[in-house]
Amino acid sequence: xxxVKNSLTLALTKLKARKIRNIxxxxxxxxxxxxxxxxxxxxxxxxxxSLPRFANETLSSKNMTVATMYDAISLFKNGKVSNExxxxxxRYWNExxxxxxxxxxxLGLPFDEKAARKETQPYEAxxxxxxxxxxxxxxxxxxxxxxxxxxxxxxxxxxQKIKKYVKNTKAVKVSKGYQLRAQSRQVFLKNQxxxxxxxxxxxxxxxxxxxxRVPSVESLLLVPQEAYQAFLFNNNDWKAxxxxxxxxxxxxxxxxxxxLPKLSQDASPVEKSKxxxxxxxxxxxxxxxxxxxxxxAMNQHSDALSYAKMTPVLQKDIKLAYAPIASNNCSVPQxxxxxxxxxxxxxxxxxxxxxxxFNGLEIQPEAQEVTxxxxxxxxxxxxxxxxxxxxxxxxxxxSADGENYVPMDMFMKLExxxxxxxxxxxxxxxxxxxxxxxxxxRVFFFEYxxxxxxxxxxxxxxxxxxxxxxxxxxxxxxxxxxxxxKYKPEFFASSFGSRAADxxxxxxxxxxxILIVGAVFAAxxxxxMMGTIGRVISDSRRETAVFRAIGFKRFDIIKxxxxxxxxxxxxxxxxxxxxALLVANILNTQFAPMLTAKANWIYCVxxxxxxxxxxxxxxxxxxMIVLAILVIGLVATxxxxxxxxxxxxxxxxxxx
Amino acid sequence: MEDRKELLxxxxxxxxxxxxxxxxxxxxxxSMEEMLAxxxxxxxxxVKPVMEVKELCKKYKNGKNxxxxxxxxxxxxxxxxxxxxxxxxxxxxxxxxxxxxxLDKPTSGEILVDGVNIAKLSDRKLSIFRNQKIxxxxxxxxxxxxxxxxxxxxxxxxxxxxxxxxxxxxxxxLAEAVGLSERLGHLPKELSGGQMQRAAIARALFxxxxxxxxxxPTGNLDxxxxxxxxxxxxxxxxxxxxxxxxxxxxxxIANLADRKxxxxxxxxx
Numbered sequence: 001x002x003x004v005k006n007s008l009t010l011a012l013t014k015l016k017a018r019k020i021r022n023i024x025x026x027x028x029x030x031x032x033x034x035x036x037x038x039x040x041x042x043x044x045x046x047x048x049x050s051l052p053r054f055a056n057e058t059l060s061s062k063n064m065t066v067a068t069m070y071d072a073i074s075l076f077k078n079g080k081v082s083n084e085x086x087x088x089x090x091r092y093w094n095e096x097x098x099x100x101x102x103x104x105x106x107l108g109l110p111f112d113e114k115a116a117r118k119e120t121q122p123y124e125a126x127x128x129x130x131x132x133x134x135x136x137x138x139x140x141x142x143x144x145x146x147x148x149x150x151x152x153x154x155x156x157x158x159x160q161k162i163k164k165y166v167k168n169t170k171a172v173k174v175s176k177g178y179q180l181r182a183q184s185r186q187v188f189l190k191n192q193x194x195x196x197x198x199x200x201x202x203x204x205x206x207x208x209x210x211x212x213r214v215p216s217v218e219s220l221l222l223v224p225q226e227a228y229q230a231f232l233f234n235n236n237d238w239k240a241x242x243x244x245x246x247x248x249x250x251x252x253x254x255x256x257x258x259x260l261p262k263l264s265q266d267a268s269p270v271e272k273s274k275x276x277x278x279x280x281x282x283x284x285x286x287x288x289x290x291x292x293x294x295x296x297a298m299n300q301h302s303d304a305l306s307y308a309k310m311t312p313v314l315q316k317d318i319k320l321a322y323a324p325i326a327s328n329n330c331s332v333p334q335x336x337x338x339x340x341x342x343x344x345x346x347x348x349x350x351x352x353x354x355x356x357x358f359n360g361l362e363i364q365p366e367a368q369e370v371t372x373x374x375x376x377x378x379x380x381x382x383x384x385x386x387x388x389x390x391x392x393x394x395x396x397x398x399s400a401d402g403e404n405y406v407p408m409d410m411f412m413k414l415e416x417x418x419x420x421x422x423x424x425x426x427x428x429x430x431x432x433x434x435x436x437x438x439x440x441x442r443v444f445f446f447e448y449x450x451x452x453x454x455x456x457x458x459x460x461x462x463x464x465x466x467x468x469x470x471x472x473x474x475x476x477x478x479x480x481x482x483x484x485x486k487y488k489p490e491f492f493a494s495s496f497g498s499r500a501a502d503x504x505x506x507x508x509x510x511x512x513x514i515l516i517v518g519a520v521f522a523a524x525x526x527x528x529m530m531g532t533i534g535r536v537i538s539d540s541r542r543e544t545a546v547f548r549a550i551g552f553k554r555f556d557i558i559k560x561x562x563x564x565x566x567x568x569x570x571x572x573x574x575x576x577x578x579x580a581l582l583v584a585n586i587l588n589t590q591f592a593p594m595l596t597a598k599a600n601w602i603y604c605v606x607x608x609x610x611x612x613x614x615x616x617x618x619x620x621x622x623x624m625i626v627l628a629i630l631v632i633g634l635v636a637t638x639x640x641x642x643x644x645x646x647x648x649x650x651x652x653x654x655x656x
Numbered sequence: 657m658e659d660r661k662e663l664l665x666x667x668x669x670x671x672x673x674x675x676x677x678x679x680x681x682x683x684x685x686x687s688m689e690e691m692l693a694x695x696x697x698x699x700x701x702x703v704k705p706v707m708e709v710k711e712l713c714k715k716y717k718n719g720k721n722x723x724x725x726x727x728x729x730x731x732x733x734x735x736x737x738x739x740x741x742x743x744x745x746x747x748x749x750x751x752x753x754x755x756x757x758x759l760d761k762p763t764s765g766e767i768l769v770d771g772v773n774i775a776k777l778s779d780r781k782l783s784i785f786r787n788q789k790i791x792x793x794x795x796x797x798x799x800x801x802x803x804x805x806x807x808x809x810x811x812x813x814x815x816x817x818x819x820x821x822x823x824x825x826x827x828x829x830l831a832e833a834v835g836l837s838e839r840l841g842h843l844p845k846e847l848s849g850g851q852m853q854r855a856a857i858a859r860a861l862f863x864x865x866x867x868x869x870x871x872x873p874t875g876n877l878d879x880x881x882x883x884x885x886x887x888x889x890x891x892x893x894x895x896x897x898x899x900x901x902x903x904x905x906x907x908x909i910a911n912l913a914d915r916k917x918x919x920x921x922x923x924x925x
């Protein structure tokens with residue numbers, strides 16, 4: 001058998017002998033494989049180097065989900081009212097109507113049973129042609145009563161449900177949070193001029209689209225420390241006795257609150273970095289107020305606005321009139337005129353009492369100012385004017401989904417916590433000592449070891465949908481269906497913080513695209529290489545015959561040609577890699593500063609040394625491609641060689 | 657003497673037709689004349705043949721028809737003999753040569769080389785046999801275009817993994833024998849046809865084969881170079897004691913051999 005050195009010597013003569021053809025093959029095949037190398041380098045640079053670099057330093061790199069429990073929905077299987085439930089609901093409905101009737105009589109109020117029944121109807125037909133399929137009406141008192149009873153029963157097993165879910169989804173940690181929503185109050189933010197934007201009779205002066213950065217504190221998400229830690233300012237000076245609600249707003253909301261105009265999408269990387277640093281510097285001192293008006297105060301304000309618009313003739317008939325709330329003062333409307341007699345007052349008071357008792361409306365007007373202090377900054381919310389790169393990056397980076405985070409442990413220490421809680425109370429709850437009385441919107445933060453487990457947990461949402469029929473007709477993957485059969489989920493989970501699971505899906509999609517494109521290019525390159533090598537081999541038939549005559553074994557000849565194929569493939573791989581690296585470098589030089597600026601903003605970084613790169617060299621992956629090219633080289637050599645080696649050498653030797 | 661007359665007749669015809677006749681051609685003719693004048697080598701009585709061919713047959717299938725290329729051919733070749741196998745195109749001489757060199761297997765019959773029937777050897781053993789016992793020379797030389805003459809000559813050494821130094825020495829020795837000492841570092845494209853064939857002969861002799869098999873070795877050469885190659889064969893036989901079997905359709909070349917075997921329709925005449 002000939003040595004490797006000798007087969008190398010002979011293989012090199014093949015390369016020299018068909019120089020032009022070999023060079024052309026290397027060039028064309030290299031271009032094909034360069035596309036593959038390039039895709040892998042950029043893919044790795046983007047997903048494996050840059051994104052984790054930013055995620056680790058800034059946004060919580062924890063794999064978390066935020067989940068709500070299916071308490072109420074689970075009561076109605078497939079979202080529908082069962083026959084048994086209908087019987088109960090009918091009973092509660094009737095009881096409620098009777099109670100209303102009785103109370104109206106007591107208070108001397110007129111009562112329209114038909115109207116009251118319609119108003120409190122606990123269910124309605126899903127579709128006109130399916131009158132037997134009933135859906136519950138969430139706001140109906142009978143439904144609320146049924147749900148409340150059910151939740152009270154389920155309270156006992158809540159901890160067990162959490163344990164079960166933790167076990168099923170392999171969560172490593174669970175923490176509680178709360179979703180506060182101002183349900184009975186309207187909230188008005190004080191602007192830069194110290195004015196609240198209460199409704200007025202003036203026609204809107206604003207022209208064009210409103211600024212989408214305006215924050216809303218109607219909703220607050222109370223989050224545990226592990227969920228907010230990544231966003232908290234390092235040296236914030238918030239104190240519990242300040243009576244300021246600690247809050248974390250998204251970076252664009254903070255930008256707005258600081259009175260900074262929106263940066264253009266075309267702003268240079270330098271401008272963007274400067275703006276980010278500016279916001280970070282100023283945001284620590286950001287304090288703002290909001291005025292909470294209850295429904296009574298809002299109604300009085302509306303009445304005052306109507307009154308102001310009336311003609312003096314009409315105004316004469318109005319017995320009770322209010323002045324609209326001044327825009328610089330968070331207070332209830334002041335009475336301007338009151339000509340009511342004792343009977344009028346009694347009837348109005350009784351009516352308000354009735355509404356309070358049965359519909360949870362308050363009796364007295366209320367206006368309360370709450371002050372907030374920004375203690376941390378969240379990644380930006382969705383910006384409808386953003387470009388494709390920004391939206392993709394933001395989608396991968398994750399955001400707070402428009403939520404405002406309130407650090408839960410800090411909030412619990414707040415001196416005026418109960419007053420603040422009251423602003424977010426459900427209408428029927430009056431005495432608030434326990435936060436759980438505020439609302440039943442508990443949320444749970446589950447932490448996982450890997451993004452894959454997050455994805456698994458999110459996949460289970462489909463089970464919930466399947467079980468409760470929230471989305472009928474949704475196609476469910478087989479393996480999830482199997483999992484769903486074993487387990488009835490009690491939670492509906494969403495990504496929290498980093499979009500670990502989404503990132504995984506996007507990465508997988510990109511990987512598949514690269515794989516398919518790569519396979520196509522590799523196939524083309526294989527055909528080209530096979531063509532050339534095949535030609536070289538068939539051109540060398542006589543030479544092969546001579547080698548045989550000299551005493552070369554078949555294997556020696558195979559070895560020589562395979563070495564030739566390997567060298568050709570090796571050179572192709574090297575050129576392709578070099579070319580890909582070159583193009584990736586050019587691209588990186590061109591786009592990395594812009595991407596860094598975008599990522600700085602989207603990840604809301606504090607460390608400005610972080611750089612986005614489009615170059616990621618995954619040795620394993622690149623090695624696999626090189627190996628694939630070498631295998632292609634071997635296959636491209638092997639196939640024509642097999643044909644050639646089987647030929648009778650004497651036929652090839654004679655010039656016949 | 658008849659051969660000589662034929663040769664001179666040929667030269668006269670060429671001269672008459674005004675086709676050539678330069679000094680070098682005359683030299684070649686003179687050297688051929690000299691070669692023809694030399695006494696033919698005759699092996700001593702009792703010497704064992706280096707190759708015995710017994711009842712050798714080769715049948716091909718050409719579509720539906722079976723073609724008998726070689727029909728019961730038997731002969732012996734003795735050490736140091738130069739044997740020419742001649743015949744018209746299609747007479748079966750090349751088929752016979754390939755079987756003798758172990759490149760093709762006979763349908764029946766025996767080829768005994770040193771008492772071993774090479775017709776029965778496996779492909780692997782045949783490769784070894786070819787490498788060690790046989791040297792091949794072809795009409796088109798088949799030198800590796802991007803290997804130097806020294807490297808080309810030493811190609812057979814690649815198989816038996818000869819040490820570099822020994823390989824170098826052997827290459828130099830053979831280059832000297834074929835008169836190409838000055839050209840060891842040259843590439844084939846820098847050599848003339850005759851030089852290339854001499855290099856090919858050196859390559860064939862590298863592993864000191866017992867038998868040198870030449871398939872139309874002068875088919876691609878002019879008369880001067882042909883004469884030189886034939887002269888070289890004589891020299892090789894004398895210097896290395898090699899037995900040489902030449903296949904040629906050129907009677908002038910065949911006549912220079914010690915013995916001429918003529919084939920016709922697959923049979924020896």
